[in-house]
Amino acid sequence: MKETYTVEDLQFLMSQLRNPDGGCPWDLKQTFSSIVPSTIEEAYEVAEAIELEDFEHLHEELGDLLFQVIFYAQLGREQGHFDFSRIVDTLVRKLVRRHPHVFPSGDLHGDNQTREIDEQQVKANWELIKAAEREAKGEQGTLDGVAAGLPALTRAAKLQKRASQVGFDWPEIDGVLAKVEEEVRELREAIASGNSEHSREELGDLLFSCVNVARHLNEDPEAALRQCNRKFQQRFGAVESALKQRNLQPSDVSLEELDQLWEEAKK
Structure with missing residues (x-):
């Protein structure tokens, strides 16, 4: 067993999981559409680990999210759409293009002389470049290109x-x-x-x-609501714990008593 595995090892593992001859039955039946829910779930688990500052497990959650990208890359390669190297190449080219203040030559390894620029200018340039990219894709309207599949608050x-x-x-x-x-x-x-x-x-x-x-x-409205959800869960858990000490369930007491216990939990 290797001391440290690499991205190449992860790609090889994925190809074996999808190998019709001896691969994993579950992985073999997956499609682009079928793994989308897992991708969304893994992204939220990364966000939650960061919000809770759970850095001990963050690397594991990031690995789970990376696996989703590797999975899509394998499906893309099998169907002749793209592979992992094309994903990386497209990403690097886009980031170089969107950071002209860092890569003025337009080449990652070219003769780049970084220009002095403040954060507001960076944001302004970023939006101008993204607008030009949207126009090149035929997206003319201001709101074109905002993904319909985003969570409603984020969208x-x-x-x-x-x-x-x-x-x-x-x-x-x-x-x-x-x-x-x-x-x-x-x-x-x-x-x-x-x-x-x-x-x-x-x-x-x-x-x-x-x-x-x-x-x-x-x-971020999503982050604010996630924080509120955690707070509600903690407080309601405190209400249930207080009732459990009396061998009671929330359904056993009046709304007034539940409200009183809720106020105590808030304190």
């Missing part, structure tokens, strides 16, 4: 950011908060009307406005 933030870059934005957060209050009123009216379709539409408008608040605070 909302990206759509809002794109619109903001062309001036469609509130100048101050006060206007955003006022919009949230307006959407709450409209949701109340929709609920009172008894029209479920209208209520769902107004709920979406409210969530979209809340994402805008996060964007104006320079916060």
